[in-house]
Amino acid sequence: MSDLxxxxxxTSAAHCAAALLSGEEVLTARSEDMARGxxxxxxxxxxxxxxxxxxxxxxxxxxxxxxxxGNFSGIRISVSAARGLxxxxxVPAVGVTTFEAIALTALNGKTPALPAxxxxxxxxxxxxxxxxxxxVSATDVALPPIGAQLASNIAxxxxxxxxxxxxxxxxxxxxxxAAPPREAPPVILDD
Numbered sequence: 706m707s708d709l710x711x712x713x714x715x716t717s718a719a720h721c722a723a724a725l726l727s728g729e730e731v732l733t734a735r736s737e738d739m740a741r742g743x744x745x746x747x748x749x750x751x752x753x754x755x756x757x758x759x760x761x762x763x764x765x766x767x768x769x770x771x772x773x774x775g776n777f778s779g780i781r782i783s784v785s786a787a788r789g790l791x792x793x794x795x796v797p798a799v800g801v802t803t804f805e806a807i808a809l810t811a812l813n814g815k816t817p818a819l820p821a822x823x824x825x826x827x828x829x830x831x832x833x834x835x836x837x838x839x840x841v842s843a844t845d846v847a848l849p850p851i852g853a854q855l856a857s858n859i860a861x862x863x864x865x866x867x868x869x870x871x872x873x874x875x876x877x878x879x880x881x882x883a884a885p886p887r888e889a890p891p892v893i894l895d896d
Contacts, residue, residue: 710760711767712751712790713860715852716743716783717775717803722852723747724860725754731860732758736852744782765794769863771855772800773876774819774827774835780875787873799863800873803849804829806858811847818846827878837879 707728714723721743724734733754737746755761770787773780784800791798804827807817817829826843829835849855 709766709864710764711769711860711864712765713769713771713801713856713858713863714747714751714783714786715771715803715806715856715859716747716779717771717773718779718849718852719776720852721746721750722856723751723754724853724856725758725760726857726860726864729861729864731857734853734857736856738852743779747782747786762790762794765790766796767863767866768794768796768798769801769859769861769866770798770873771806771859772802772873774821774878775803777877780877784873784875797868797870798873799866799870800876801859801862802829802835802876803827803855804835805862806855807847807849809858809862810850810854815845815847816843818843819849821879835876835878 709728711726719740720736720738722736725732735750735754739746768787768791770783772784787798803819804817811817819827821827821837824840825837826840827835828838828843850858
């Protein structure tokens with residue numbers, strides 16, 4: 706077993722996915738489909754994975770986290786969990802974009818892309834800034850691997866990363882769907 710134990714996880718889509726690596730070897734990788742509840746499930750899932758290899762939190766030497774693009778709340782769940790764990794364990798956390806995770810196992814010549822709302826796609830041609838385009842205009846693309854493979858790719862990229870490590874930060878390509886309420890706020894009366 707390697708001295709480098711890397712934990713990788715992602716909640717940027719309708720899943721809760723995590724992988725545990727020893728060096729480059731995937732010890733375990735799991736993914737659970739879920740539209741909601743990732744915040745409640747992520748830590749127990751990771752603890753189960755660690756326990757299945759007779760490990761605890763202090764065995765983790767590096768953290769890889771999916772930073773998006775993807776679901777706004779899901780990205781925030783993963784990034785805040787990674788930052789908190791890195792701080793409490795005294796280990797580096799490495800942010801990995803979904804595009805980087807796709808590219809790790811994509812076939813040559815395919816452009817990393819992932820589905821976006823409203824029949825659009827997040828598209829990241831090599832050497833260009835990621836952008837949102839209509840689905841029909843994105844050709845020859847590589848889509849994200851399924852949850853457990855995505856988490857494994859994130860962990861592998863984090864394991865290979867070299868310092869200095871920047872704090873993981875969410876990657877957003879489109880503005881949030883939330884909007885201020887249309888009604889006037891209620892009047893607050895002083896006593």
